Amino acid sequence: MDKSIEKAWLALAEACKENLQENERQEVRRAFDYAYDILEERKWKSGETIILHSLEVAEVVAREIGLGMDSIIAGLLHNVPYEDVPKRPGFNEIEEMFGPFVRAILEGMAKINALGTDTVDLHSENYRKLMLALAGDVRVILVKIADRLHVMRHLETYSDDSIRKIAVETSHLYAPLAHRLGLYYVNSEMLDLCLKYLSPEAYQHVFDCLKESETERKNFVAEFVKPIEEKLKSKGFKFEMKARTKAINSIWNKMKKSGIPFEEVYDIFAIRVILDSEPQSEKSDCWQVYSIVTEEYQANPERMRDWITVPKSNGYESLHATVLGPNKKWVEIQIRTQRMDEVAEKGLAAHWKYKGGSASAEMEKWLASVREILENPELNVVDFIDEFNTNIYKDEIFVFTPKGDLKRLPAGASLLDFAYEIHSAVGDHCVGGMVDGRKVTLRYQLKNGEQIAIDTSNNQKPKLDWLDFAVTSKARNRIKASLNEERKREADNGKEILLRKLKNWKIEYNDEVIRTLLKHYRLKLAQDLYYNISTEKIDTLSIKELLSAKGETEQQSARQKLADNMATDQFKEMDFSGGDDYLVIDNNIKDVNHKLAQCCNPIFGDDIFGFVTISEGIKIHRRTCPNAKQMFERYPYRIIPAKWRDSDKKTSFQATIRLSGIEEVGIVAQISNVISKDVGVSMRSIAIDSTGGEFLGTLRVYVQNIDHLEFLMRKLQHIKGIQHVSRADG
Numbered sequence: 001m002d003k004s005i006e007k008a009w010l011a012l013a014e015a016c017k018e019n020l021q022e023n024e025r026q027e028v029r030r031a032f033d034y035a036y037d038i039l040e041e042r043k044w045k046s047g048e049t050i051i052l053h054s055l056e057v058a059e060v061v062a063r064e065i066g067l068g069m070d071s072i073i074a075g076l077l078h079n080v081p082y083e084d085v086p087k088r089p090g091f092n093e094i095e096e097m098f099g100p101f102v103r104a105i106l107e108g109m110a111k112i113n114a115l116g117t118d119t120v121d122l123h124s125e126n127y128r129k130l131m132l133a134l135a136g137d138v139r140v141i142l143v144k145i146a147d148r149l150h151v152m153r154h155l156e157t158y159s160d161d162s163i164r165k166i167a168v169e170t171s172h173l174y175a176p177l178a179h180r181l182g183l184y185y186v187n188s189e190m191l192d193l194c195l196k197y198l199s200p201e202a203y204q205h206v207f208d209c210l211k212e213s214e215t216e217r218k219n220f221v222a223e224f225v226k227p228i229e230e231k232l233k234s235k236g237f238k239f240e241m242k243a244r245t246k247a248i249n250s251i252w253n254k255m256k257k258s259g260i261p262f263e264e265v266y267d268i269f270a271i272r273v274i275l276d277s278e279p280q281s282e283k284s285d286c287w288q289v290y291s292i293v294t295e296e297y298q299a300n301p302e303r304m305r306d307w308i309t310v311p312k313s314n315g316y317e318s319l320h321a322t323v324l325g326p327n328k329k330w331v332e333i334q335i336r337t338q339r340m341d342e343v344a345e346k347g348l349a350a351h352w353k354y355k356g357g358s359a360s361a362e363m364e365k366w367l368a369s370v371r372e373i374l375e376n377p378e379l380n381v382v383d384f385i386d387e388f389n390t391n392i393y394k395d396e397i398f399v400f401t402p403k404g405d406l407k408r409l410p411a412g413a414s415l416l417d418f419a420y421e422i423h424s425a426v427g428d429h430c431v432g433g434m435v436d437g438r439k440v441t442l443r444y445q446l447k448n449g450e451q452i453a454i455d456t457s458n459n460q461k462p463k464l465d466w467l468d469f470a471v472t473s474k475a476r477n478r479i480k481a482s483l484n485e486e487r488k489r490e491a492d493n494g495k496e497i498l499l500r501k502l503k504n505w506k507i508e509y510n511d512e513v514i515r516t517l518l519k520h521y522r523l524k525l526a527q528d529l530y531y532n533i534s535t536e537k538i539d540t541l542s543i544k545e546l547l548s549a550k551g552e553t554e555q556q557s558a559r560q561k562l563a564d565n566m567a568t569d570q571f572k573e574m575d576f577s578g579g580d581d582y583l584v585i586d587n588n589i590k591d592v593n594h595k596l597a598q599c600c601n602p603i604f605g606d607d608i609f610g611f612v613t614i615s616e617g618i619k620i621h622r623r624t625c626p627n628a629k630q631m632f633e634r635y636p637y638r639i640i641p642a643k644w645r646d647s648d649k650k651t652s653f654q655a656t657i658r659l660s661g662i663e664e665v666g667i668v669a670q671i672s673n674v675i676s677k678d679v680g681v682s683m684r685s686i687a688i689d690s691t692g693g694e695f696l697g698t699l700r701v702y703v704q705n706i707d708h709l710e711f712l713m714r715k716l717q718h719i720k721g722i723q724h725v726s727r728a729d730g
Contacts, residue, residue, distance in 0.1 A: 002041055008055035015063035016072065024069040028058075031073040031098060038080050038087045046157040050079050053150065060146040065183065066342075067142060073098050074105035074143050081106060101139075108140030109147075141177055148174045149186055152193040167194045182316055185345065188247035195249045206248045206255075209262040217243070217269060224325045225271060231292050237285070238276035245269045267322075270332040277337045283308055286319050289335045297323035300330070308340075310398050310406070315343050400451045413471045415444045419454045420475035427475060428482055429456040443469045461486065487531055494530030501540050507547050512632060519633065520546055584645045585610075585620055594618040596653070600625035600729045603653040605706030610640035626729050652702035654684065655709050656728040657716070659697035663690050664721035674715050675701065681712055698728070 009032060016025050032055070039051045058075035061067050077098070081091060095103040152170055155163055171194040179187040196203040221243045232239055246268050254265050273293075277285040286308055293299075303322035311317045319335040336344065396408050399418060407421055415435070419442075420427030432441050434453040446452070462482040470476050502509050514526050521538060523529050532538040585594060585608065594610060600622040602608050607623040611631055620642060621628060632639060659671075668688055675683045684700040699716075703709045709727065717725045 001036075002049070005036075005041065005049065005052055005055065008052055008059070012055055012059045012062060012072075015059050019062070019066060020069055020072075027069055027098070028072055028076070031076045034097065035076050035080055038085055038089065040085075042085065048154065048157060054079055057143075057147050057150045060149055061143055064149075064186065065142055065146055066345075067139065070099065070101040071105065071139050071143055073102050074109070074139070075146060077102065077106060078109050078143065078147060081110060105139050105143055109144055141181065142183075145174055145178050145181075145183065145186060149190060152190055155193065155197055163197050167197045170194055171198075182312075182343065188249065191249035192247050195252060199252075202252050203248060206251050206262065210245065210248070210251075210268075213268075217245070220326065220329070221269070221271065224331060227296050228273070228293055231296065232273075232289065235288070235292070237289065239289075240274050242272050242274075243269050244272060266330050267332055270334055272334045272336070272341075274341045275335070275337045279339070282337045282339070286335050286337065290319050290321060293323060293333055293335070294321060297325055297331075299323050303332075312396055318344060397446060397448045399446050399449070402451065402453045404451075409446065410471055413446050414442065414469045415440055415446065415452065415454070416442045416466060416470050417472045417475045418446060418452050419456075420470075420472065420478055422454065424478050426454055426456060427478060428462055429458060429460045431455050431457045431460050442466070487527070490534040491527045491530040494532070494534030497533055497540065498530065498543070501544070502547075505544055505547070511629075513547065515629070515633060516547070517543060585642050594620055597621045597625065599627055601654055601656065603655055603703065603706050603709055604644055604651065608642050608644070610642040611635070612638040612640060652682070652704065655701055655703055657699040657701065657713060658726050658728045659695075659699060659716065659722055659724070661695060661721045661723035663693055663695045667695070667719070667721055670719050671697075671699065671716065674719065675712070678712060678715070681708070 012028070012032075013025065016028055020028065035054055036051055039054070041049055041051065043049050044053075054076050057078065058072050061075040062072050065071075077094065080089065081094065082088075089097075091103050091107060094106060148170060151166060155166065158166065170190050175187050175190040175194070178184075178190060192203070225241050229241060246265075251262070251265055251268060254260075255262060258264075273289055275282075275285050275289065300322045303320075305318075305320035307316055307318050307320070317336060317340040320332060321335070322330055322332050325331040397411050397413065398406050398408050400406055401422070407418065409417055409421060415433050416427060416430055419430040419433070430442060432439065432455050433444075434440070434455070435444060435446070435450050462479045464483060466479050467476060470479055499509055502513070507513065514529065517529055518524070518526065521529065521532070523532070529538070533540065533543075594617055596602050597611075597619040602620050602622045608620050609623060609628075610618045610620055613619055618640065621631070661667075664670075668686065671686065672683065675681050682702045684702065686697065686699050688695050688697045701712070703712060713725045713727070716722060
């Protein structure tokens with residue numbers, strides 16, 4: 001066995017001693033032997049040994065996240081089920097060997113890996129699937145976070161393109177999840193590494209500044225803690241005090257947000273007091289220490305945070321105070337017990353230790369709410385990502401229902417957010433409410449400890465401006481869904497109104513009419529046009545005037561447009577025998593003044609129009625030509641209404657036919673036979689491409705008119721093996 005693998009195993013074994021019993025440690029050893037037997041010492045393309053990666057991920061799971069035996073084994077085995085190795089086991093075998101919990105975690109990770117998460121586009125539908133996979137078993141998230149942390153620590157082994165994609169995804173997804181699950185240090189390290197690879201100059205600048213000021217900080221901390229230590233010892237407290245420097249990414253964000261240099265960031269570090277207290281006296285001990293600290297140093301009451309009375313939803317408990325220390329410098333001090341510190345260090349994972357192997361009710365509730373939002377088919381993934389990142393890092397407030405039930409919401413939440421937290425229908429019909437007995441509006445921003453009652457009305461409906469003050473993802477997604485439903489109803493009504501009016505005005509409803517209206521009113525979508533008609537933002541009389549004027553212009557301008565755009569001698573040869581409305585096209589296609597466009601190959605009988613070119617006279621196009629839309633939109637002044645002259649002359653027109661079907665012996669001969677028997681049809685070329693028993697064919701023929709072409713296509717359709725026959729444009 002390679003020495004680096006042996007060393008990594010010993011590190012994992014040492015980490016397991018903290019939380020695992022002897023028999024559990026033996027199971028972990030059995031899992032390592034099993035993984036090593038399958039993976040051996042194979043390497044990835046990057047040069048990293050797979051089993052070494054697995055060992056180091058398992059160590060992160062054990063030491064830094066503090067999970068139990070099943071999760072550590074999952075960390076060890078997470079590459080085993082899908083590496084291309086001769087002995088690769090299935091999930092059934094893994095369950096037989098290590099139990100259903102290990103299998104469940106590995107299957108959850110397999111779902112995530114199947115989405116190709118290292119390169120998943122953050123704006124794609126895959127992101128929704130990825131988030132749904134993560135919002136299942138919390139242990140899947142925790143092991144995946146450990147895996148991602150290890151990847152980030154070795155990011156220099158990846159290609160430049162992969163580095164950027166992995167770092168962006170980590171900052172948008174895994175770091176916020178780590179924060180939400182209480183893994184604050186994992187979150188900080190991930191974000192620091194993201195900054196290091198995405199903005200190396202910014203990272204290096206803050207890193208250098210911290211190094212230069214290290215001695216000064218140590219001296220300040222020593223001076224600050226000395227009187228507090230003396231007082232705590234005199235009161236008989238068992239404790240330890242330590243200083244924690246703020247993460248590089250946090251410092252950089254503060255510098256950027258406030259527009260200040262490094263020297264002006266005052267909260268670069270925090271002092272932590274960790275008490276060795278009995279469970280029954282934890283709260284009272286923390287408050288006593290708070291009292292001692294604020295007697296020694298002046299406190300800023302606005303910066304006081306009490307997460308002991310009501311912990312954060314991820315289980316975080318601590319008392320935070322900001323005090324004025326030596327040299328008039330503000331310092332944050334955090335007071336907590338050893339148990340609270342472990343929960344703060346290892347987040348949700350510590351609940352398995354203290355709560356008997358299950359996540360907290362609040363965490364399960366949060367994951368359920370994420371699943372509910374993600375399962376909404378009309379979810380805008382881009383908006384969800386933005387709100388997910390924003391809300392994750394916000395502080396929480398707690399408020400009460402009239403019955404005294406506690407509800408947690410992000411800081412800055414409005415009365416409307418509270419209404420949607422109760423129920424979607426309550427939010428949709430909310431008109432205001434009562435806060436501690438006084439009337440408030442929907443926009444009222446809630447404060448800690450308030451008691452809220454909601455007033456509703458059946459006549460109330462969600463409005464667009466609600467999005468200006470709604471904060472929570474649940475509220476915003478529900479408002480958007482309701483507004484979309486309402487807009488769709490209005491649009492359907494507007495379309496009915498327009499169809500009715502057009503029928504009365506004897507104007508045909510078609511794509512060209514809609515394009516004209518969209519262009520005139522500067523709208524992008526037909527739904528916007530219909531919605532504006534329904535809500536009377538567009539007057540139907542103005543539509544009538546616009547379309548009538550356009551019709552008159554088109555009817556009067558066929559002769560005029562040609563007179564304006566062509567030389568006099570060419571114009572004299574034009575045929576307007578059907579009146580001024582149309583240019584009449586003979587089936588004599590050798591006419592010098594007009595040619596059939598090769599992009600759509602019009603045939604006698606097709607609906608057509610003329611297009612005045614700069615140097616090639618008039619090109620005749622089919623109305624269904626793929627370029628027609630662009631020509632009508634960009635060059636309406638060059639469009640000439642045209643029609644065919646009825647004639648008994650027989651002329652050949654080129655047409656292209658597409659064929660597809662199941663390959664049969666002699667199919668080319670059968671096609672040639674059908675064409676040769678049809679008087680008046682001549683074949684110019686045939687091309688057949690066969691793959692996997694199926695074929696695609698292109699047939700170029702000369703026919704007399706559109707009826708002739710359709711007759712030929714029907715005959716081809718009856719040949720055995722041909723499944724689809726269609727006319728091509730070119």
